[in-house]
Amino acid sequence: MPRLDVDIDYLGDQLKALLAIPSPTGFTDAITHAVVDELQRLGVEPEVTRRGAIRARLKGRVKDPSRxxxxxxxxxxxxxxxxxxxGRLELVPIGNWSARFAEGARCTVFTEHGAYRGSILPLKASGHTYADEVDTQPTGWPYVEVRVDALARDAADLNRLGFHVGDVVAIDTGTEFLDNGFIVSRHLDDKAGVAILLAALKAMVDSGKTPPVDTWWVFSIAEEVGLGAxxxxxxxxxxMVTVDNGTTAPGQASxxxxxxxxxxxxxGPFDYHLTHELIRLARDNDIRHQRDVFRYYRSDSASALEAGADVRTALVTFGVDASHGYERIHMHALRxxxxxLTAYATxxxxxxxxxxxxxxxxxxxHQTIEPAEPDIEPDETLPADG
Known part of the structure; x- marks a missing residue:
């Protein structure tokens, strides 16, 4: 089926709104409410699990096999x-990311008494005090700390202010939308994916098209710690088609x-048939695409299979430079x-x-196992003998 028109302004506005909501794994209630509100505004009634994951069904002409x-x-x-x-706070990461990218970040610490602002600093942060040791100290989570923007000289002051072990720390995004289409921000993984799903759903609703089978829009809340779907x-x-970030780096095709x-x-490999269906749809709809293999990566697809779901899975991604760090994407990939997704859903x-x-x-x-037929004769590409 042909792809549908996607409202790019809507996609960008949704991404900006999502990035403004702190949502580290385990602290996702606010973003669950926001996405549910938007789904309802689009006219699709969602279901919410006990912990706040969301699924919303767009009814198809028939129910099964649903997508x-x-x-x-x-x-x-x-x-x-x-x-x-x-008077500072030691941290452990939520998800797998380097303390190298935490150094210098502004952050919010959520306590039972309210939120406090702060900065994540290396233990030796003052060049006037430590000179070259600022550059030679180790990198890692034991070597950074949060300087809270409140009067906290010692642990007793922190206790008095209401800080406790286990308080969640959200890292500021530092978001920039540039006129040339680039978007720079933390947490594009996977709020850009959420914005893409919402934009695809809006395109479906606006077009009035009914998918051939029931199609679910699903939003998980614990992918960064391996639970996901x-x-x-x-x-x-x-x-199930997962939307997440692809890693643009040396040695990658993203x-x-x-x-x-x-x-x-x-x-391991994604489902052969579903993956090649998406490749065919991209080719037939003149959507620029490339293929890649990720060595140090897992997604909602893995969590669904590990939970015992007998489901075909595929992963489609928007290329992210410096994933899990200071991330950058381009609106072209999001669109x-x-x-x-609209071509697939229809x-x-x-x-x-x-x-x-x-x-x-x-x-x-069946998967193709027959020998390939060459597109050109060998004598057109190989030099003649002698």
């Missing part, structure tokens, strides 16, 4: 590990433009991804047998 599109609401962050004698995916979903379709990550079902959880071999697909 799902998923992105995650939670981001990286930190927690207070220890109230230090010097484990407890939110409807049991009747046969295919790009900040177009769609990067993942062929595998550290958990391309949203367009691909496309006919390739494997109708997937409507049944188990069945006979009849209708089970």
């Amino acid at each position: 799902a599109l998923i992105a995650h609401l939670d981001t990286l962050g930190a927690q207070v590990k220890y109230l230090k004698p010097n 484990a407890a939110v995916l409807p049991h009747d979903v046969a295919a 790009d900040e433009f177009g769609v990067t379709i993942a062929m595998a990550d550290q958990t 391309s991804l949203a367009e691909l 496309s006919p079902i390739d494997i109708k047998r997937d409507a049944k959880l188990v069945g006979s071999i009849e209708g089970f697909p």
Whole structure:
């Protein structure tokens, strides 16, 4: 099916709004409320799990085999590990990210008594005191601390102010939307994915098109700690497309433009048929795309399979430079991804047998194993003998 028109201004506005809401894993209530409000505004009534994951169904012409599109609401962050004698806070990370990218960040510490602002600093932060030791000290979470913007000279002051071990720390985004289409911010992983899903849903609603099967828009809340889709995916979903970040770095094929379709990550290959269906849709709809393999990466797809879901999974990504650090993306990739999702959501079902959880071999697909036919004759490409 042809891709639908995507409202780019809406996509950008949603991303700005999402980035303004702190949502480290375990502290996602506010963003759950915001996304539910937006889904209801679009005319789709969502369901919310006990802990705040969201799923919303766009009814299809038939129910099965239903599809799902998923992105995650939670981001990286930190927690207070220890109230230090010097009146500062020791941290442990939420999710897997380097303290190198935490140094110098502004942050908010959420206590039972309210929020406090602060800065994450290396232990030796003053060049006038430590000189070259500022540059030679080790990097790591034991070597940074939060300087709270309140009168806190020691641990007793911190206790008096209401700080406790386990308080959640949200890292400021430092967001910039540039006129040339680049977007620089922390937490683009995966708030850009959430904005893409909302923009694709809006395109579906605005077009009035009914998907061929029930299609779920799913938002998980604990992807950064490996849980993700484990407890939110409807049991009747046969295919799930995850939207997340791709890593643009040396040795990777990901790009900040177009769609990067993942062929595998550290958990293994993605579903052959679903992945190649997305490649075909991108090709047929003239959507720029490239393929990549991620060695140190997992997503909502892995958590769904590990939880026991017998579901075909694929991963489509927007290229992120410096993922889990000072991230940068381009609006071209976000638009391309949203367009691909609309093409997928309106496309006919390739494997109708997937409507049944188990069945006979009849209708089970084939993977190509025959020798390839060359596009050109060998004598057109190889030099003549002698």
